[in-house]
Amino acid sequence: MAQIKIELKLFVTLAEFAPENTDNFTVQEGTTVEMLIRELKIPENAVKLIFVNGKKQDAAYVLKSGDRVGLFPPVGGG
């Protein structure tokens, strides 16, 4: 199956799960954000917000070549 490249940004505590090459990360075509999160070994529920190209998306979003993906944990302090 074809491979595509995405740009990945992992915020705050999620940064520790960052792979190499976050600017140019390779995934299989057809990968959803949910599959990506599992592939990065990020624990379930650790991701609260998913942004693709500056817009909120849900975990079922299917990644496209060149997508800028941001994963954000829950932040609630005051």
Next chain:
Amino acid sequence: MAQIKIELKLFVTLAEFAPENTDNFTVQEGTTVEMLIRELKIPENAVKLIFVNGKKQDAAYVLKSGDRVGLFPPVGGG
């Protein structure tokens, strides 16, 4: 002569010189930033910093199609 489109951002006090269509502003091919500033009727010395596509440039820079141009006044308060 051919026309090109640029994206224009005028900061702080320079905003009052903003033309319509700053997101898609038309200039003649070969226009320099200095000529652009004159065309916008911005007073000489009112512009302190010129950024094109996130990088500092001087007034002699020749604009290219699609350039993101930011003009910034002197800011010195503390």
Next chain:
Amino acid sequence: MCMGSERYARNFDTLTPTEQERLSSARVVVLGLGGLGGGVCEMLARTGVGHMTLIDGDVFEASNLNRQLLCTEALVGTSKAEAAKERICAVNSLVQITAVAAYADKTNLLDMITGSDLVVDCLDSIHGRFMLQDAAKKAQIPVVAGAIAGVSGQVTVFFPEDKGYELVYGKRGHLPATGIELRTGNISYCALMVSAVQASECIKVLLNRGDILRNKLLIMELWSNSFEIMDLA
């Protein structure tokens, strides 16, 4: 001491005299007077918001000293709401303050915010934030919300007809009580940066001026200096 015409002289001509007048009759509630709320009430008072209700049932602990503007060594063990009132009186005695040294809950919050122009969410629990949203929707007033963890922070604004926190934290029933701030702590300059953006959004909402972060989330991270605005809706 009102300091006459000098007090707001340096707000001009960023704010017009008409806008300054409008701020002086505005009513803002700040809920939570920790790292965010302490900064927000200070900045709104200096800018010239005329009426504020400052709510927090907590007292200062030594661990608040690392970031909470209202906390001094001498005030450890004393009421955050009382400290806020004293501080605001000292920086701008023109501001009318109602200090509430009690925790907001479902039974008292609606009364506390009804009649205000705006409520600022500076709470530190996700459940509390949803409670505030319920009350603000009933009272038909907008919310300016900030949250922090470590050197990261976020700010959003929503109006009564907007979806609000569901867009940021997900659906109720699946909520953690707190976010990752329990692990990362909270750093002084991040709290004040986020407070500053909250204060800025408050002034913009009160004056209906500028690009308001309505249904958008500004995400900031200071190790990498990343500032991004995301569409929530």
Next chain:
Amino acid sequence: MCMGSERYARNFDTLTPTEQERLSSARVVVLGLGGLGGGVCEMLARTGVGHMTLIDGDVFEASNLNRQLLCTEALVGTSKAEAAKERICAVNSLVQITAVAAYADKTNLLDMITGSDLVVDCLDSIHGRFMLQDAAKKAQIPVVAGAIAGVSGQVTVFFPEDKGYELVYGKRGHLPATGIELRTGNISYCALMVSAVQASECIKVLLNRGDILRNKLLIMELWSNSFEIMDLA
């Protein structure tokens, strides 16, 4: 009162104990104690910078109340440097403060900053900034610089071998004495946002951690919420 191990408990684990220790032995000079400097010294003290020299020859005026963190109504007419010292003692008595209630000039500045790890430029004149740069280059220490006008601000960092202010303000001899802030004034939340970013860059330089704004200019504007990092070099 040092407040023992509780004081910095909430800095962890954003800062490691080793980093916290390193900050406690750091020496920072803050030049200018107005809208920017007042915020910077407060945040550095709370975060745990151990030694600070705070310099300003000015006294507070009523027109400082709209934004300067150190200014209260009771302090109008009194020394900014003395106010800074008292405030820092109240928020963190572990910090060793040298308050200098005198204006820096070409003859005394080098002495004041020699031996420090960092100098923070919170001045309000462009000529003053170049004077500071000359001294910092001689003393071989980095500069974290902020400037504000209205609701706009900028932050940059430069090291002794960098070109510095010439990249921001142009060549000497063609300099205006001040920028557009004379026209726009300065607003509370903009001053504190820029101070917060300056404090953050100070901690990053002291710990050699994160992406430092070296030879870059972060430009912020709060009506439009625009945050852009530009390459100066």
